[in-house]
Amino acid sequence: MDEARIVSLHAQVEQLYEDARQDIYYYLLTFGIDPGQAQDLSQETFLRLYMVLREGQQIRNERAWIFRVAHNLGLNARASQKKVRPIGTDFEVPLPVAAENPERNLLEAERRSLLDRAIRELSPQQRQCLLLRVEGLRYQEIAGIVGISISTVAEFLRRAVSKLKRVAHE
Amino acid sequence: MSDASCSLIEDTELLAYADGELDARQAADIRRHLADCPECELRLRHLRASLEDFTWRIEEDKRRVSPPRPWQNLKPEFNRVDRELAARLPRAAPRTHRWLAVAATVLVAVIIYQFSRENSVSAAELLDKAAQTGAPTEPGRRIRMKTRQNVFVRPAKLTATTPQHAANDSSFTHIKALFEQARFSWEDPLSARAFAEWRNHLGEKSDEVTVLGSGNQLAERQYRIRTTTPEGALAEASLTLRANDLRPLQETLRFRNNEWVVIAEAEPAGDMPSRQMEPLPPIAASREDISQESVEETPAGADEELHVIAALNRIGADLGEPLEVRREEAERRILVTGIGIDPARQKQILGSVAGIPGVSVHFEDPHPVESPPIESAPAPVAAGPESPLHDLLKEKLGAGRPAGQFVDQVLALSDSALSRAHALYSLSERFPSEIERAFEPHDRSLLASIRLQHHRALLSTAHQLERELDTLLSGAVRERAPPVRCGTWQQCAAGLLRTTQELDETLNLALAGTQPEPTEQLTSKLGETLERWLQAVRASGMSSP
Numbered sequence: 001m002d003e004a005r006i007v008s009l010h011a012q013v014e015q016l017y018e019d020a021r022q023d024i025y026y027y028l029l030t031f032g033i034d035p036g037q038a039q040d041l042s043q044e045t046f047l048r049l050y051m052v053l054r055e056g057q058q059i060r061n062e063r064a065w066i067f068r069v070a071h072n073l074g075l076n077a078r079a080s081q082k083k084v085r086p087i088g089t090d091f092e093v094p095l096p097v098a099a100e101n102p103e104r105n106l107l108e109a110e111r112r113s114l115l116d117r118a119i120r121e122l123s124p125q126q127r128q129c130l131l132l133r134v135e136g137l138r139y140q141e142i143a144g145i146v147g148i149s150i151s152t153v154a155e156f157l158r159r160a161v162s163k164l165k166r167v168a169h170e
Numbered sequence: 171m172s173d174a175s176c177s178l179i180e181d182t183e184l185l186a187y188a189d190g191e192l193d194a195r196q197a198a199d200i201r202r203h204l205a206d207c208p209e210c211e212l213r214l215r216h217l218r219a220s221l222e223d224f225t226w227r228i229e230e231d232k233r234r235v236s237p238p239r240p241w242q243n244l245k246p247e248f249n250r251v252d253r254e255l256a257a258r259l260p261r262a263a264p265r266t267h268r269w270l271a272v273a274a275t276v277l278v279a280v281i282i283y284q285f286s287r288e289n290s291v292s293a294a295e296l297l298d299k300a301a302q303t304g305a306p307t308e309p310g311r312r313i314r315m316k317t318r319q320n321v322f323v324r325p326a327k328l329t330a331t332t333p334q335h336a337a338n339d340s341s342f343t344h345i346k347a348l349f350e351q352a353r354f355s356w357e358d359p360l361s362a363r364a365f366a367e368w369r370n371h372l373g374e375k376s377d378e379v380t381v382l383g384s385g386n387q388l389a390e391r392q393y394r395i396r397t398t399t400p401e402g403a404l405a406e407a408s409l410t411l412r413a414n415d416l417r418p419l420q421e422t423l424r425f426r427n428n429e430w431v432v433i434a435e436a437e438p439a440g441d442m443p444s445r446q447m448e449p450l451p452p453i454a455a456s457r458e459d460i461s462q463e464s465v466e467e468t469p470a471g472a473d474e475e476l477h478v479i480a481a482l483n484r485i486g487a488d489l490g491e492p493l494e495v496r497r498e499e500a501e502r503r504i505l506v507t508g509i510g511i512d513p514a515r516q517k518q519i520l521g522s523v524a525g526i527p528g529v530s531v532h533f534e535d536p537h538p539v540e541s542p543p544i545e546s547a548p549a550p551v552a553a554g555p556e557s558p559l560h561d562l563l564k565e566k567l568g569a570g571r572p573a574g575q576f577v578d579q580v581l582a583l584s585d586s587a588l589s590r591a592h593a594l595y596s597l598s599e600r601f602p603s604e605i606e607r608a609f610e611p612h613d614r615s616l617l618a619s620i621r622l623q624h625h626r627a628l629l630s631t632a633h634q635l636e637r638e639l640d641t642l643l644s645g646a647v648r649e650r651a652p653p654v655r656c657g658t659w660q661q662c663a664a665g666l667l668r669t670t671q672e673l674d675e676t677l678n679l680a681l682a683g684t685q686p687e688p689t690e691q692l693t694s695k696l697g698e699t700l701e702r703w704l705q706a707v708r709a710s711g712m713s714s715p
Binding site for chain 2: 010021025035039046113120121147155156161162
């Protein structure tokens with residue numbers, strides 16, 4: 001691989017790292033692993049991408065690829081972890097409520113707290129499928145990442161949305 | 171499609187339409203139908219609203235959770251990989267070397283991670299560090315000690331020169347005697363040193379360190395160290411430290427004779443001249459005073475919350491209904507909020523909590539025209555040829571029962587187990603053991619009856635699930651998992667939730683996934699997870715210590 005190509009690969013992966021590391025980190029947290037480890041694995045994910053590209057492999061959708069690698073790293077980390085925190089224990093700290101309109105903000109905070117509860121009650125796969133959908137991935141890509149069929153992705157999403165629908169506002 | 175009745179468009183299809191997952195022809199069909207059918211059009215709007223809510227909340231949360239350290243610059247890592255490749259390529263070195271480098275990186279990461287984790291969970295180290303760095307030294311620091319009958323405010327640290335006249339009061343001496351009996355420092359009780367000295371002389375003990383709060387700022391987080399022991403007069407002590415400077419904030423001591431003391435920092439004595447640094451005489455609190463105090467801090471105030479939970483439990487409103495119960499300490503009330511609940515159910519809920527003092531109920535109705543969607547039975551999931559266990563299912567079930575029906579039944583049972591496990595977990599979070607022990611006996615039994623009800627329902631689900639899965643796993647070797655050991659039912663509840671989530675995940679992947687794992691591997695994993703779950707379910711019915 002010539003020097004110019006290597007320099008361009010550096011820039012390409014660095015840019016993706018800059019754009020997507022927080023998304024990958026957040027996704028890894030859904031495996032119930034320690035934040036420090038989730039951060040290490042996020043970095044590891046991008047390093048692996050770089051190595052694979054340096055080997056000359058072609059990757060059609062890099063975003064889907066890094067989520068897939070992160071998913072596998074997350075599964076392994078969770079399996080080797082002695083004490084796994086229950087998945088879905090985040091969303092528990094209410095965010096500060098702005099003070100301009102206390103009445104409205106109180107309602108907003110209550111609605112958010114209900115929404116958070118609905119999110120906590122999603123099963124891990126439902127939550128992961130929804131999260132990957134929010135990340136802009138297609139059903140086929142989600143299926144490849146989570147290791148399920150496309151129709152199962154659709155079904156998980158339906159179940160998840162039906163739980164969320166109870167607290168949705170127009 | 172435009173002639174089709176609304177029931178023909180399933181949510182899955184509408185969702186796929188909203189997500190742009192349908193091909194042009196299917197999408198055009200749906201579009202035509204929507205133009206004629208206001209009902210489906212409304213369903214689609216609600217689906218979209220839910221997805222937007224979720225997206226908005228995730229993006230908000232994502233901004234909140236920053237990683238523990240600054241992000242590493244990957245450039246040096248890229249350069250290292252480049253150097254290794256340059257050195258190796260001409261010799262066509264084996265591929266494994268590169269992966270050894272990765273393995274080394276992972277190993278270092280794991281070591282760093284384990285190191286930090288060990289640190290984070292060791293009560294002894296935390297106490298040691300707090301004793302060295304976190305001891306507050308300001309001379310005017312005062313603490314408030316609350317017992318079953320009294321509230322005292324006194325200097326945090328008593329010295330030989332501190333006047334001792336208050337010690338003559340009988341209730342004061344009673345507590346002091348308990349401290350001495352337990353070998354817990356009476357002179358400086360709200361300190362890591364006092365806690366560590368007591369803890370160090372115990373032979374048999376069990377520690378638990380919990381991180382409270384999860385804000386970005388370390389100052390927003392706290393560590394709680396809880397030590398329980400079967401030895402001596404003091405059965406359990408928990409100390410809360412502020413994470414950023416390990417300053418002790420609060421301590422709860424639970425004595426074996428059922429007496430308890432909650433110690434917290436009192437308001438700053440800024441307006442108090444330093445010469446008045448003597449113990450205030452104990453407040454001969456009337457019952458009224460105590461109840462006012464008790465609304466402000468643990469362990470009381472929780473009893474009204476328990477009564478509200480019990481009332482909702484009686485009408486079955488504590489299992490996944492969109493209801494939130496929150497104790498508002500500043501307002502001294504319990505706030506019950508419901509969203510999207512139909513008027514008849516609202517009446518039932520209002521009726522159930524009527525008569526409990528200090529309860530405010532608030533309903534909000536986002537979709538007044540629509541009754542809340544209730545899933546009576548989940549739609550059939552993909553259990554066709556894609557299911558990894560499809561062949562096995564066909565063989566075991568025979569011609570009498572379709573595989574799809576079996577899968578639906580098993581996943582519905584798993585869903586029901588998850589909602590019970592969540593209910594138990596949420597109960598354990600609301601009423602940790604220090605609060606439970608401070609309850610009056612009838613409230614303790616009330617709490618026990620609610621959790622045992624969840625436990626019995628779980629046992630029944632477990633029984634049905636085991637029977638269903640026996641069909642599938644018959645012939646497979648199954649080893650009984652070791653019994654689950656946890657100190658309190660609250661601890662069991664966290665383990666139970668985790669195991670239930672694992673079982674749900676394994677079931678979903680085995681019955682509705684497309685993992686290319688061999689059948690034998692899948693059934694053995696399923697059997698192993700099931701056995702562990704069954705033990706966790708059994709443990710969740712343990713009695714309170």
